[in-house]
Amino acid sequence: MTQIVWNQQTRYRPYIQWSSNYLRTIQQKVEQSIWRTNTHIQPVTGLLNDPCAFNFFNGQWHLFYQSFPFGPVHGLKSWYHLVSTDLLHWQPSEQQLLPDGPFDHQGVYTGSGYVADNHLQLLYTGNVRDSDWNRHSYQMHAQMDRNGVITKSSQPIIATPPSGYTAEFRDPFAFSNNNERYCLIGGQTTTGHGAILLYHQEPNKEWKFLGPLAIPTTMTGYMVECPNIDWVDNHVVLTFCPQGLDHKTLSYTNRYPNVAMIADDFDPSTRQFSGEMHLQLVDYGCDFYASRTTVAPDGRHLLIGWMGMPESEYPSDRDQWANCLSYPRELHVKNGKLQLAPLSELEQLREDEIVPDATTFNFSATAEFEFNTTSQTEFSVYAKGLESLKLSVTGQKLSIISAHATRHVQLPNNTNHIVRLFIDGSAYECYVDDGEVCLTGRFFPQSAPDSAIIKENGTDTSCHGWRLERSNH
Missing domain, CATH: 2.115.10.20 (Glycosyl hydrolase domain; family 43)
Known part of the structure; x- marks a missing residue:
């Protein structure tokens, strides 16, 4: 061309x-x-x-x-x-x-x-x-x-x-x-x-x-x-x-x-x-x-x-x-x-719940995750073993970090926060406490994202994950 x-x-x-x-x-x-x-x-x-x-x-x-x-x-x-x-x-x-x-x-x-x-x-x-x-x-x-x-x-x-x-x-x-x-x-x-x-x-x-x-x-x-x-x-x-x-x-x-x-x-x-x-x-x-x-x-x-x-x-x-x-x-x-x-209709995109393999959630490019945060939580998205996006909560500060950009935001003064994170190829959308705080952005891994790991205070913790439909086009 x-x-x-x-x-x-x-x-x-x-x-x-x-x-x-x-x-x-x-x-x-x-x-x-x-x-x-x-x-x-x-x-x-x-x-x-x-x-x-x-x-x-x-x-x-x-x-x-x-x-x-x-x-x-x-x-x-x-x-x-x-x-x-x-x-x-x-x-x-x-x-x-x-x-x-x-x-x-x-x-x-x-x-x-x-x-x-x-x-x-x-x-x-x-x-x-x-x-x-x-x-x-x-x-x-x-x-x-x-x-x-x-x-x-x-x-x-x-x-x-x-x-x-x-x-x-x-x-x-x-x-x-x-x-x-x-x-x-x-x-x-x-x-x-x-x-x-x-x-x-x-x-x-x-x-x-x-x-x-x-x-x-x-x-x-x-x-x-x-x-x-x-x-x-x-x-x-x-x-x-x-x-x-x-x-x-x-x-x-x-x-x-x-x-x-x-x-x-x-x-x-x-x-x-x-x-x-x-x-x-x-x-x-x-x-x-x-x-x-x-x-x-x-x-x-x-x-x-x-x-x-x-x-x-x-x-x-x-x-x-x-x-x-x-x-x-x-x-x-x-x-x-x-x-x-x-959007309430987003739940219709869920195909099946992701059953973690030990501490790892495996998916193919597109998924939704929901988890609670306490004083310190890290959620990392990987592509072929390389960390490509990290969400971290320390106290009342939430950060989203990628090679493309980093953003920090102060959270409401609650002791516990519910986070919904959508990963879709090179796009992410993060909603905290039903949308009191939203962070939207792009990230560009060297291959499609395929797994995620969540940790709380350095130890493994649980969260819910769902694979989403592979295409809406």
Whole structure:
């Protein structure tokens, strides 16, 4: 395969100029990768990043994510479309959003969906670059009917940022409040501060700018991406990605944080939040960003995230693919803090319980483990005898260590903690105390993980383990 030089010309080459033979060649490369997952959403080829529209419509789940299928780099983005009946097993759809219009021909960027008028309505940011490569951002609309046919609107629904804001103006998120339709858009002021802009859909379907949300600029960094808002357990939950957030405001380790702000309520008419505004990280792992929320038909509030990070490279890039999506999580607010519990449907992935061989749990690439921790616990994952991931708890400090990255987090002041750890090829998800703390990330062993050992205070201890389904694709 000819090595592609990823420059501006190749990254933004129109899709029709890529040959089917090239795609087949890189797909063969991808299929040989030792780091493919079995139970996480991952790209067929190339790059996966932000989850976009995540909605239940016409009897099934729909999930779109940003995609560049021609290489493991950020290039000319489209929306890839998956469908599911159970949030576990996802199938590709032929219908996608492609960068083929005058207002999105440098990329179909992140957005969201909502159900109205018997259609799945899709909002997204169209990216356009002029001859000097200056960005122009347009908020666009498309809709999908019950036959799965997607039709794009010919004109922007919001053509320009409001006065006082830059072209860093993207990621529309639609929501309803008191039977009124609103939209949040991530933005940046001309003075270099992040902002979340609120729009209201008028009776004539036009979108009117109401102003920025009334949150302190100390919470918004120099630019905001991927805002979401939801009402969970009698609280309002605002999730967003404030690039450049001051570490004095919130301590974080990743290049950019994905945060949640919890308050008592929110009034769109005044753009004001009531009660104390509590800011926290959504996830403490090394690979989690651009989360998207939705509400299930049974009333559960769900969140899914990109298991990746902007401006980062990963070992799987050499195999012509990059990144995956997290499992959906169930949102709750307890004592003023957001909890992200494991999706209850995940138990359906269990095939059989792992009976340990002495102190060793043997599996093949994909497994779930659940154990209690006390003052000192170590859980190590191996691949052909080489330790590739270690989780350790010492007192109230939990650490996850791999050659890719290390993360530490302070646990709640309990004497005992319940840990659920999912291992899936090159992905891990760790939930402590039903989601009071979550850590999500990637690790890249030299072969597929195949065993695990747990020790407490230097002696062997017991835990439950299950082999999981080998593939959901």
